[in-house]
Amino acid sequence: MCLAIPYQVIDLQENDSCRIRVGSGVQNCFIGLIDSVKPGDWLVVHAGFAVEKISPEDARENLELINRYIFAKDPADKDAKAESSE
Amino acid sequence: MKNFSPDIYKDPTLVARLKQRIAELAQEFKEPVKIMHICGTHEHEMGRYGLRDLLPDNVEVLAGPGCPVCVCDTEYIDQAIQLALSPEVILTSFGDMLAVPGSIPLKGERKGDVRMSLLDAKARGGDVRAVYSVFDAAKLAQANPKKQVVFFSAGFETTVVAVAALLKRGAPDNFFIIEANYFTPPATHLLPELEGFDVNGFLLPGHASAITGIRIYEHLPDYGIACASAGFDPVDVLAGIASVLRQLVENKPGLENTYGRVIQYDGNRKALAELDEVFARSSKRWRGIADIPESGFQLKGKYRRYSTEERFAEVLADPPERSVNEHPKGCRCAEITLGLARPDDCPVFDKLCTPDNPYGPCMVSHEGTCRAWYIYGMGKERIHVEV
Ligand code: SF4
Numbered sequence: 001m002c003l004a005i006p007y008q009v010i011d012l013q014e015n016d017s018c019r020i021r022v023g024s025g026v027q028n029c030f031i032g033l034i035d036s037v038k039p040g041d042w043l044v045v046h047a048g049f050a051v052e053k054i055s056p057e058d059a060r061e062n063l064e065l066i067n068r069y070i071f072a073k074d075p076a077d078k079d080a081k082a083e084s085s086e
Numbered sequence: 087m088k089n090f091s092p093d094i095y096k097d098p099t100l101v102a103r104l105k106q107r108i109a110e111l112a113q114e115f116k117e118p119v120k121i122m123h124i125c126g127t128h129e130h131e132m133g134r135y136g137l138r139d140l141l142p143d144n145v146e147v148l149a150g151p152g153c154p155v156c157v158c159d160t161e162y163i164d165q166a167i168q169l170a171l172s173p174e175v176i177l178t179s180f181g182d183m184l185a186v187p188g189s190i191p192l193k194g195e196r197k198g199d200v201r202m203s204l205l206d207a208k209a210r211g212g213d214v215r216a217v218y219s220v221f222d223a224a225k226l227a228q229a230n231p232k233k234q235v236v237f238f239s240a241g242f243e244t245t246v247v248a249v250a251a252l253l254k255r256g257a258p259d260n261f262f263i264i265e266a267n268y269f270t271p272p273a274t275h276l277l278p279e280l281e282g283f284d285v286n287g288f289l290l291p292g293h294a295s296a297i298t299g300i301r302i303y304e305h306l307p308d309y310g311i312a313c314a315s316a317g318f319d320p321v322d323v324l325a326g327i328a329s330v331l332r333q334l335v336e337n338k339p340g341l342e343n344t345y346g347r348v349i350q351y352d353g354n355r356k357a358l359a360e361l362d363e364v365f366a367r368s369s370k371r372w373r374g375i376a377d378i379p380e381s382g383f384q385l386k387g388k389y390r391r392y393s394t395e396e397r398f399a400e401v402l403a404d405p406p407e408r409s410v411n412e413h414p415k416g417c418r419c420a421e422i423t424l425g426l427a428r429p430d431d432c433p434v435f436d437k438l439c440t441p442d443n444p445y446g447p448c449m450v451s452h453e454g455t456c457r458a459w460y461i462y463g464m465g466k467e468r469i470h471v472e473v
Contacts, residue, residue, distance in 0.1 A: 006092050016255075030221060032251050033357040042090050044293060044348050046244040047180070048219025049251065051357075052296045052348045056090040062347040063094065066321070069342070070328045071107060 006042040006054050020045065095319035104324035105140045111331035112142040119145050120284065121330050122277075122425050123316075124270060125291035126153035126453020131318045133462030140324065147327065148425035149458075151273055151372060152291060154241045155182050155451035156423055159371040160201075160412055162266035163188030165402055166238045167202055169264075169394060170212035172401060176230060178223040179204060179238035180245075181216035182451040185444055189408040198438050198445055199415035204238075220248050220263075227261035236394055240266040243294040246383050247357045250364035253389050262394045265384055268370055270294050271302045272381035278309040282426060287330030289323070290315040292345055297361075299353030300341050312339035315349050364389045373447065374412045374420030417446030422455050429456040430465030 007020040007029070016032035020043060030049035031037045043050040094100075112119070123129065129149045132138055138147060151157050163186055170177035187201035208214040213233075217223045220237055227235035235258075239249050246267040270291060277283055288311055290303055295315045306313050312333035316326025325344040333339050343349055361383070370382030385393045395402065413419050416434050421427035429435050429448070439445035441457050448456035459465050 006090075030219075030248070030251065032255070033247065033354060033360065035356070042092070044296065046293055047241075047248060048221050049248045051244060051293050052354065054090055054347050058347040059090045059094070062345070065346060066100075066325045066344060070325055070332060070344075071103065 007045050009037060009039050009041045009043060011039050012037065018043075018050075092319075095317065095321040097321060101140070101320050101324060104321065104328055108140070108145065108324065108328050108331060109142050111328060111335055112145050114335045115144055117144075119286050119331065119334065120148055120425075121145070121287040121289060121327060122148045122150040122285045123289035123291075124150040124152040124274065125289070125294065126156070126451065126455070126458075127292065127318055128152065128289055128316065128323060129455050129458045130452055131320075132323060133458040133464055135320045135323075136462070137320060137323055138464070141327070145327070145331070147289070148285065149422070149455040150277065150288075150425050151375060151423045152270070153423070153448065153451055153453035153455065154245070154268055155186055156419060156447045156454050157268060157372040157375065158183070158186065158240045158266050158447075159373055160189040160408070161371070162238070162240065162264055163203070164190050164405065164408055165394065166204055166236070166264055167207045167212075168401065168406060169236050169398060170204060170207040170214050171210065172234075172398075174234050176213045176215060176226060176233050176235045177204065177207070177238065178215050178217045178226060178235060180218075180240070182453070183238055183240050184208075184214065184216060185450045186447050187414060187444070189410075189412065190406050191409055196443070198434070199409070199411075200445070201409065201414060220245075220252050224252055224257050224261050227258040231258075231260060233260065234397070235261050237261070237263045238266065239263040242268050242270055242291075243297040243361075246365065247297050247361050250360045251357075253364050253385075253392055254360055257392060262392055262397050263385070264394050265382075267365065267383035268372070269367065269381050269383060271298060272378050273372065273375075274303060274306060276376060276378055277424070278306070278311065280424065283424070285311065285425065286334055287312040287314070287339075289313075289326045289330070290341075292317045292322075292348065295345075295349045295353070297354050297357050299351050300343055300349060301351055301353075303341055307339040307341060310339055314342045315345050317345040317348060373423075375423060413447070414445055417448075419446045419448040419456070422448050428465055429459040432456070435465070436460060 010019040042054040190202040223237040314326040314329035365383035366386040368384040418432040444450045448454040
C-alpha cells in the first residue's frame with residue numbers, strides 16, 4: 001500500500017540504495033529510478049524503493065497551487081496571493 | 087519554505103479552510119455529486135482521518151477499483167497456492183496477499199462458501215513468507231540456492247516498476263515471479279462505459295501516477311468527468327475534492343495536478359523506460375469486473391525466464407479443482423470495486439466477514455474498501471441482515 005509519509009535520506013549505500021529514517025529505526029531503500037539523491041533529501045517510498053523525490057521548491061509550489069486555484073474566487077485571478085508556509 | 091516539512095499537509099487551519107471551500111462549491115449543485123478515487127490508500131486515509139465527515143451531504147466519495155489485492159484474478163491466487171504447496175518452492179508475497187481467498191474450495195472448515203488462501207496453504211505445510219519488497223524476495227533466493235523462490239507480484243504500477251528495476255539489474259537464477267501485474271489507466275477507459283456508472287469526478291491515484299504521470303488520463307475529461315490527482319494527507323485529499331468540484335462548477339472538466347510535489351505530468355521517465363524494457367502490456371482479468379485490454383504487464387524477451395508460467399508450466403498445467411464463481415457466494419466485492427455498492431450493503435459485512443476472518447477479498451488488505459470501513463467504523467450505523 002502507498003504510504004503518505006515521506007522519508008528522509010540518512011546516507012547513500014552501494015547498489016543504487018540509501019538508508020532512510022523510519023520512525024526511530026532505519027531501513028534500506030532502492031533509489032535507482034531517481035536522479036541525484038543526497039543525504040537530507042525527502043523520498044516517497046513504496047515497498048522498498050523510492051518513487052519520487054520531494055524538493056522544498058516543489059512542496060512550496062504545491063501549496064501555492066492549492067491556495068491560488070482552489071481558494072481564488074475568480075479562476076482568472078492570477079494575482080491571488082499564495083499563502084505558503086515560508 | 088527553505089526546508090520541507092511533511093506536516094504542513096496535515097495543517098488543521100488549511101483543512102478547515104478546505105472544508106469551508108468545499109461546502110461553498112457544493113452549494114452550486116442541484117444534484118448530488120459523485121467523486122470516485124481509484125487508489126485503495128485514498129480509501130484508507132479517508133477513513134483514518136474521518137474525511138467523509140467533513141464533506142457536505144451532496145458530495146459523495148466512492149471507492150473504485152484501486153485495491154490490487156481485491157482485483158487480482160483468482161487464477162493467480164490459485165497458482166500461488168499450488169506453487170506454495172510444491173516442496174521445492176518458497177512462496178513470497180506482500181503480507182496483504184496472504185489471506186486473500188482464491189477459488190479453490192475449502193470444504194467443511196468454516197461457515198459459507200470458503201476458499202483457500204495462502205495462509206491455508208501455509209497451514210498445510212507450504213513454505214509461505216511475507217516480504218516487504220521484491221528486493222527482499224530476491225535476497226531470500228540468494229540465501230536459499232537449493233530452493234525455487236517465487237514472488238507473487240500482485241500490484242499496480244508501483245509494484246511492477248520495482249520488479250522491472252530488479253530484473254534489469256539481474257536476479258538470482260532461482261528467482262521467479264507470478265505476473266499478477268496490473269495497470270490502472272486502461273480500467274478508466276472501461277468505467278465510464280459501464281451501465282449505471284454515473285460519476286462526475288475522479289481522484290487520480292497518488293503514487294501510481296508518480297510513475298505514469300497524469301497525461302495518460304487525458305481521455306477522462308472527454309466523458310465530462312473532472313479529474314484531480316491527489317496525495318494522501320488530509321490537505322491533499324480535500325484539495326483534490328475541491329479541485330474536482332471547482333472544475334464542475336466552472337463546467338470545465340479537465341486534469342488538475344494537486345499533488346505536484348510528487349507527480350509530474352509525464353511521470354517518472356526513467357521508471358517508465360525500465361518498465362518498457364522488461365514488460366509488455368497485455369490483457370488482464372480484473373476479479374469480478376472484466377478482461378480489460380492492455381491493463382496488465384507480462385515479462386517480455388529475455389526476462390520471460392523469470393516467469394513462473396515458463397518455469398513451472400508442468401505443475402501449473404494440472405490445476406486443482408476451482409469454483410466457477412470469482413467471489414464467494416454472497417460477497418458483493420464485484421459491485422464494491424466499481425462503486426456500485428457500499429460495504430454495508432453486503433449482508434455478511436461484520437458478520438461472516440471481518441478482518442480477522444475475511445470472507446471476500448475487499449476485507450483483506452489495508453487498501454480494501456470493506457476493511458477500511460470495518461476498521462474505521464464507517465457504515466456501522468446501518469442495520470445488517472443476518473445470514
Ligand atoms: S463484506 Fe466485503 S469482502 Fe466481505 S463478503 Fe461482503 S463484499 Fe465481500
